[in-house]
Amino acid sequence: MSFPTLGLMPALVQAAGEVGYFDPTPIQQAAIPAVVRGQDVLGLAQTGSGKTAAFSLPLLQRWAQAPRHRSRRAVHTLVLVPTRELAAQVGETFRLLSVRLHERPRIAVLFGGLSINPQMMGLRGGADIVVATPGRLLDLLDHNAIRLDAVQALVLDEADRLLDLGFAKELGRVLAALPARRQNLFFSATFAQAVEALATQLLHEPLRIEVEATPETVPDIAQRAIEVDAGRRTQLLRHLVNEEKWPRVLAFVATKHAAEVVADKLRKAGIEAEPFHGMLGQGKRSQVVADFKASRLQVVVATDLAARGIDIAQLPVVVNYDLPRSAGDFVHRIGRTGRAGERGLALSFIAAESEAHFRVIEKRQGLRVPRERIAGFEPVEVATAPPATSPEDTAGGIKGRRPSKKDKLRAAAALEAAGRAGAAP
Incomplete structure (x- = not known):
């Protein structure tokens, strides 16, 4: 199977080849046609399997083919990631894969740790594709520097991590700012129960992709x-x-x-x-x-x-x-x-x-x-022999299969926020 057979336009196939993507990986073979069709996707595949290209290539095509009538650029695609480094990496992938398009999207990469002012200035002309960490995105929303009411596609990259480390509350606020009708894509190498619960709430008849490790695909x-x-x-x-x-x-x-x-x-x-x-x-x-x-x-x-x-x-x-x-x-x-x-x-x-x-x-x-x-x-x-345990004693241990109290609270907060977002007109 080749990239052209997956329904990608020639400009994207050419760009993929220029950055070293010649033969699609299993996650790309399964996800790209579905994303091009506008279907929701829940993608589970090991680290290094090509998940970023699995959503960036078809989403660039959907952006290129979408009608644009407004002079001010509206955010078409929002990608949420848990870390600054991953935001920069995903943003660079979008940039490299879009170089052959007749009209190139304006890509904004937003994360904390830097002054917010340059990012606010950079958003004055709008953005087509936004890759962001949740905290900085909310800061920019609070400053009225960005609007998310026209988002057509939402990606949660490393979805399980976005429900960890206190991200669930921030994620709920972001979801409330999005339109109810949109394409949702969840990708990760591992899925905790909280992610499964959120996926059930947000995804509409998703294509579930689980790429099993094989001798050909396992690192x-x-x-x-x-x-x-x-x-x-x-x-x-x-x-x-x-x-x-x-x-x-x-x-x-x-x-x-x-x-x-x-x-x-x-x-x-x-x-x-x-x-x-x-x-x-x-x-x-x-x-x-x-x-x-x-x-x-x-x-x-x-x-x-x-x-x-x-x-x-x-x-x-x-x-x-x-x-x-x-x-x-x-x-x-x-x-x-x-x-x-x-x-x-x-x-x-x-x-x-x-x-x-x-x-x-x-x-x-x-x-x-x-x-x-x-x-x-x-x-x-x-x-x-371990002494009688307390929450402090077990904080650094290996988590069991059952979700912790924190996991349950995070999932509940995310689901409540998701419900509010879905009920919005």
């Missing part, structure tokens, strides 16, 4: 698990970077403080390393990503912010310095490597107290990763 990611005492993980990371001669490593930690501390220790050991987390200014975050892509940095020590926002071509290694809170986040983390047909390595440090967590992650993945020990770093600590 080529080898996994390793190394047992090590928690206090020696930084030394082990430094040892592996030097011994394995990894050109670039993305190491995930649990907190912003850990990102700063680990990166600082690596720098003192002579390794070019920088932290990456939400408390950094946007300029610093953009510089870290640019330096990492250009191989001026060997190690980036990041919180889970990078699990959804950084797309680094030919990233050979991801290290779980700290294990993630959930199995879903584990999938997104290791999906930063092994992209676009490249081979990748995902390595996890297993301390005594995190062994039980890792077994839950293995169970959710349906695999068992053999444990290794590195000479000179053999662990001496042993796991102890």
Whole structure:
């Protein structure tokens, strides 16, 4: 199957080829014809499977074919994403794929961390396609800098994350500003129960696409698990970077403080390393990503912010310095490597107290990763029986299959807001 057979116009097929999209991936084969027809879509496929092109190509075609009679540009397509980096990445994909259109859309990429004034100025002439994080979009709505009453298509990219981290309330406010009649597209690598509930409420007879991992589509990611005492993980990371001669490593930690501390220790050991987390200014975050892509940095020590926002071509290694809170986040983390047909390595440090967590992650993945020990770093600590738990004790653990109280509250808030939006005239 080729892109022309999916119903795309020649200009988009040509642009796709120029950025390296020659043969459509399974998610693109299933989603593109449906989106071109105007159908709602619920798309589930692993990280690196081509989801962004699966919605950007057909939505560019729908915009190009839509009648436009008003002098002021009205927002036709709204894409909501959870992070600044993902917003920039998705916006760039729309820009690259639209270069051959006879009339090119005006694309606005909106996110926080920067002064709002330039973005307000940039919206004075209107925008056809908006890619935004929910918080900054609401700021601009409050300033009357943008209107969403003419939106024809809504995309939730990384839909599960948009119902996490307090996004549900913001998402409800955005939905209330949209017209009741529109095309809705949900895409993600994982779907929590809250997403399923919202999809049931908002999507109208959607095409549900679940791309199962197969030998042809699953990323080529080898996994390793190394047992090590928690206090020696930084030394082990430094040892592996030097011994394995990894050109670039993305190491995930649990907190912003850990990102700063680990990166600082690596720098003192002579390794070019920088932290990456939400408390950094946007300029610093953009510089870290640019330096990492250009191989001026060997190690980036990041919180889970990078699990959804950084797309680094030919990233050979991801290290779980700290294990993630959930199995879903584990999938997104290791999906930063092994992209676009490249081979990748995902390595996890297993301390005594995190062994039980890792077994839950293995169970959710349906695999068992053999444990290794590195000479000179053999662990001496042993796991102890956990004390009686409290909410604080369990905040960093692995989530179970049942939704938490917070998950239920977020889903309820989103559904209530969605109901109000759907009932609007």
